[in-house]
Amino acid sequence: MLARHLLELSRPHALVGDEANYLAHQLPPRKKTPMTPRLARLLQKEMHAVEAVPRIFLTRLPDNLPEVVNAREKKRLFTSAMLPIILRANELIIADRGVLLKLKEKMLNGVPLRTSERKWLQGKARQYRVRRHRNFSLQDMDLLIFRVDVIPPSLALAQAAMESGWGTSRFAQAGNALFGEWVWGDAEGLTPLEREEGKTHKVKSFEYLLDSVLSYMTNLNRHPSYRELRLRRAELRQHNLVVTGAALAPALIDYSERGADYVSDILSIINYNDLDGLDSAQLAINSNFGG
Numbered sequence: 001m002l003a004r005h006l007l008e009l010s011r012p013h014a015l016v017g018d019e020a021n022y023l024a025h026q027l028p029p030r031k032k033t034p035m036t037p038r039l040a041r042l043l044q045k046e047m048h049a050v051e052a053v054p055r056i057f058l059t060r061l062p063d064n065l066p067e068v069v070n071a072r073e074k075k076r077l078f079t080s081a082m083l084p085i086i087l088r089a090n091e092l093i094i095a096d097r098g099v100l101l102k103l104k105e106k107m108l109n110g111v112p113l114r115t116s117e118r119k120w121l122q123g124k125a126r127q128y129r130v131r132r133h134r135n136f137s138l139q140d141m142d143l144l145i146f147r148v149d150v151i152p153p154s155l156a157l158a159q160a161a162m163e164s165g166w167g168t169s170r171f172a173q174a175g176n177a178l179f180g181e182w183v184w185g186d187a188e189g190l191t192p193l194e195r196e197e198g199k200t201h202k203v204k205s206f207e208y209l210l211d212s213v214l215s216y217m218t219n220l221n222r223h224p225s226y227r228e229l230r231l232r233r234a235e236l237r238q239h240n241l242v243v244t245g246a247a248l249a250p251a252l253i254d255y256s257e258r259g260a261d262y263v264s265d266i267l268s269i270i271n272y273n274d275l276d277g278l279d280s281a282q283l284a285i286n287s288n289f290g291g
Contacts, residue, residue: 052284057085059208060176066168075273078167082160083153087283089213090150097148104141128222147221149233154275155245158266175205179216225254244279245270
């Protein structure tokens with residue numbers, strides 16, 4: 001199962017520039033189980049001081065997080081575990097965006113798309129809920145490019161921290177559920193212990209942390225409630241400005257029933273923990289990570 005997951009996400013046809021496309025998924029240690037040296041170095045790092053974030057992607061959060069008493073240490077462990085995964089998710093999105101831009105250029109030059117390219121576009125249209133014309137118009141392409149874009153690491157980290165209690169919640173620990181996404185019916189999920197009578201929702205669970213982050217980013221990139229976020233992001237790109245979590249957070253007023261108070265809390269988490277300094281973080285070119 002793990003090998004299949006890695007093959008699906010390695011996507012050799014969607015490399016970013018000339019950078020290698022490594023994946024190094026690793027299980028965090030169970031209690032009383034010694035860490036591997038590479039994992040120990042990752043979790044001991046202060047990510048604000050790392051020039052290149054190592055390509056070590058945990059499948060789940062360390063299970064001792066709820067027992068860490070020191071708040072600063074808890075936050076550091078959570079950030080060290082999550083930042084590589086968030087950057088990897090954005091890297092995959094950037095790769096897809098790059099393919100879209102190349103296909104749009106072909107269309108502008110009157111070059112017919114190959115069958116494989118049309119099928120790939122159809123898959124992306126379904127994923128991002130773009131109601132396309134029969135033969136992908138330039139308008140369809142522009143809408144896909146508008147939606148297929150990165151989520152700032154500071155915003156993803158702040159929301160994950162808010163929704164999961166810095167990785168300590170039952171949902172995060174048992175189901176890699178970092179962002180409180182709801183599901184119904186037969187979908188995989190965990191039942192809230194204090195669910196209101198008459199409600200049938202569950203909190204969506206995931207086999208891998210990366211799947212949780214990708215699902216969250218897809219949600220922000222396609223749901224009608226977050227169109228304002230996408231407009232803000234596009235405007236920043238148009239003016240060659242950095243896309244930051246603080247700039248996009250005000251557009252999340254519909255993410256929670258708490259509305260403006262939720263946005264205020266997200267901005268407080270970003271500012272108090274200096275998460276905006278991670279918006280320019282990049283993954284290391286290769287999977288080697290020294291001390």
